[in-house]
Amino acid sequence: MSDWRRSWQRYRRQNRFLVGLYLLLLLLAGAAYALFSRMARLPAEQFTNRLLTFLLWWFDLTLIAILLFILLRNFFKLALERHYGILGSRFRTKLLLSYLVVILVPTALLFLLSAGLLSGAAKAWFSEPVERMASASVELSDAVRAQAEARTMRAAGVIADRLQRIASEPGRLSELERLHAELGDHLTGLLQGGIPVVEFADPRQRLLQRLPPLPPEAFRVDGVRGERFGGTLVVRAWKRLPDRFAVLVGEALPEELVAAQARLAAGGVAYERLKMERPTITATVVLGFGGLALIVAFGAIWLGLYLSRRFTAPLVALAATTQRIAGGESLETVPLPAEDEVGMLLGSFNSMVQRLSQRENELKSAVHRLDAVLGAVRTGVLTLDAQREHVAGNPAAAAMLGVPELATGELPLEALAVAGLPRLVETIRTAEGAVRGSLTIYPGEIARHLEMALVPLGDPTRPEGWVVALEDLTQLLRAQRQAAWSEVARRIAHQIKNPLTPIRLAAERMARQVERGNLDIETIVTQGSQAIVQHVQAMQEMVDSFARYAKMPPLARRPVPIGELAQQAVALYQGVREGLSIVLADGSHGMNVLIDPEQFRQVLTNLIDNAVEASPANGVVVVGIEREADEVVVSVTDEGPGLPMEDPEVLFQPFYSTKGRGSGVGLAMVQRIVTDHGGTVRLEPNELHGVRAVVRIPEGEA
Amino acid sequence: MILAAILLAAAPMSELDVLLTPAPGRLAVEVTVNRELPAEWSEALSAGAPVSITYRLRLYRNRHWLWDQRVAGHELVVKAQRDPLTGVFTLVAELDGEILASGQVGSLDEAVRWVTHPPKSEIAVPLHREPLLLFLRAEFLTHYKLLVIPSTVGTDWLGLSVPELP
DSSP: OOHHHHHHHHHHHSHHHHHHHHHHHHHHHHHHHHHHHHHTTSOHHHHHHHHHHHHHHHHHHHHHHHHHHHHHHHHHHHHHHHHTTOTTHHHHHHHHHHHHHHHHHHHHHHHHHHHHHHHHHHHHHTOHHHHHHHHHHHHHHHHHHHHHHHHHHHHHHHHHHHHTTOOSHHHHHHHHHHHHHHHTOSEEEEEETTEEEEEEEOGGGGGGGGOOOOOGGGGGSOEEEEEEETTEEEEEEEEEOTTSEEEEEEEEOOHHHHHHHHHHHHHHHHHHHHHHTHHHHHHHHHHHHHHHHHHHHHHHHHHHHHHHHHHHHHHHHHHHHHHHHHTTOOOOOOOOOOSSHHHHHHHHHHHHHHHHHHHHHHHHHHHHHHHHHHHHOSSEEEEEETTSOEEEEOHHHHHHHTOGGGGTSOEEHHHHHHTTOHHHHHHHHHOOSOEEEEEEEOGGGOOEEEEEEEEEESOSSSOSEEEEEEEEOHHHHHHHHHHHHHHHHHHHHHHHHHHHHHHHHHHHHHHHHHHHTOTTHHHHHHHHHHHHHHHHHHHHHHHHHHHHHHTOOOOOOEEEEHHHHHHHHHHHHTTSSTTOEEEEEEOSTTOEEEEOHHHHHHHHHHHHHHHHHHSOTTOEEEEEEEEETTEEEEEEEOOSSOOSSSOGGGGGSTTOOSSSSSOSOHHHHHHHHHHHTTOEEEEEEOSSSSEEEEEEEEOOOO | OHHHHHHHHHSOOOSEEEEEEEETTEEEEEEEEOSOOOHHHHHHHHTTOOEEEEEEEEEEEOOSSSOOEEEEEEEEEEEEEEOTTTOOEEEEEEETTEEEEEEEESSHHHHHHHHHSOOOEEEEOOOOSSOEEEEEEEEEEEEEETTTEEEEEEOOOEEEEOOOOO
């Protein structure tokens, strides 16, 4: 079944079509009934004209109504579509308006021109010469008849004048016969009371003998009358005599003349009837041309609407598809309507969509793989948009931060602050570039120690987004702490064990000598008690140093001239060993640094003390102060044997000592104080020999 | 009196004069056209073309609360035609298609007088309770406005109360 037939059947099923058809037929039937009943008594010619005019009117009116309906419906639909921003409505409006202008203007001009021409032609039919001819024919007939009437009247007058002088009837009859012959009238008669007494007729005009008599009442006055009779015109004139007699004179016009007059008169009458129908004829012609113009306009507009729909449909489909794709919907192709240029355009679009779809699938696979990787890794990863307003994360990050929603979708960054992570949010928001650091959070009242790295994506000045990597160090730190405590316990035990052995030995010796009754017991007790006191004192010092390390007071930072502080520390050690020189290389230029002076003095003292102890005789210890960027670098360099092991970090562990004496908390305290100041400390080999301890602390705002 | 005379003189003359004479079940209507006939009508008659005047008579019940109900409609068609050969005007009056009267006259004036003062017509009057109204008009020609819009040339409708029988 063809598309046309299918669409027609669909259209036919619509109720509005059936209702419209029914109403139209009803109106037609009603109008036809009214028209026929009104015009039933009209002459056939007028009836035909009126019927034709009516049908043309009806045809034109219905066409105008249909055209207006179609145009208004389409304009209304287009207005609605434009109002709601439906795709293609603007293009279709332009197309429709263009069609209307292109169709209606020439059609209207053609109609006006044709109507004007036909109206002019109709006027020309009723022109002055034709008008004159028509009136002349009437005048001619009147003139011929008038002449005949005048002749007969004159003859009747002459005869009546003669007869009224004759009293006797025979005399009148003979005189009448003589005058009939003399005057040559076609019919001459004498009547009494309207009844013919005698009539003399021209033998050549036998027709007159069959003329019906005039009605008696006609003879009340003198008169003349023309009558059609036997294919000619008979004129009879009568004149009364004083004595109830009347003279009748008749004349039959030549048949050829009358026939010619009749033809002329018929033409004149036909012309007059045509003239009477002239408005109807003009209206019929104009309506006919109007109908023709309307058919052309109707067909053209219908075609225009059909073509505009046909032309715009693929473009609208294309625009709608692109809009849907732009709106984020899935990629889809557009059906190809034809092999023309539009079809090529849609084909290109479909190819592009297919390629994009392929890329999208690849991208999705990559994203899925990435999601799988991110879901499997134990490092928490947060991703943020360029404005750092929305955040999403992998399952590890969601678990670390205690925000499960992070793993399922994007959240506003503010949601993390609400979830109890204000420091993390603040760090993310205020970062101006890549940031690394540690963070302690308390999700669910449990402390978590995180190592955090915030990195901008793309150009750091105009990042396209941000990535935060979170490493949960809680377990590691706990293990380290346990290991450290184990080490501390081992070292404390070792430290305590060292003096305990001599104490035990001294006590055992004193007890053994007492048993043996050694007389020199006093000396032995004195020596033993001295040794015990000495070792107990060492243990006391060790315990005090533990206490100092454990009870570090909080920092009391204030701007301090670092050069001056170093100078005081160096001054304390001047001359501590013969031959050893301690040099200060102060590059601070009187700069103030935000530090706790007492604790930082402890740092300097410990480092110088270690350097002095490690330095050989005649060695040089150099204390240097420099400024690098926004940091202050304090270094203590000695010329000792150098670092005892490959990993100098071990030296910063508490209670670790390579000297075989001391508590082993000196470098641990240094590291702790420096770290509390936000700085770092490390040991590195000196260029030739020895060790260089380098402390870096932020300058801070003085 | 003077004022009445002035008012009467100033009042526009009716285009139709109508004389109604009631009879049991019948109403005699005598109409006279007071206005000039269209020139083309007269010219057509003189030239021998058949012309006519249609008198439309419509009878209504004059109801008080509702619209007036049309109860009857009649057409009096008066035709005239001149024989160009004899110069005689043949006149026929038809009421609702039936010949009411006919005649012949010899001059245009007589013919015009005959058609503008047609013979008395008698129309049936139905039984009624409400008063009756009679509306009349005379139609001479059909013209077209703007070439295509039909318009009838004739008198205005004249409304009259149908007199009751004494």
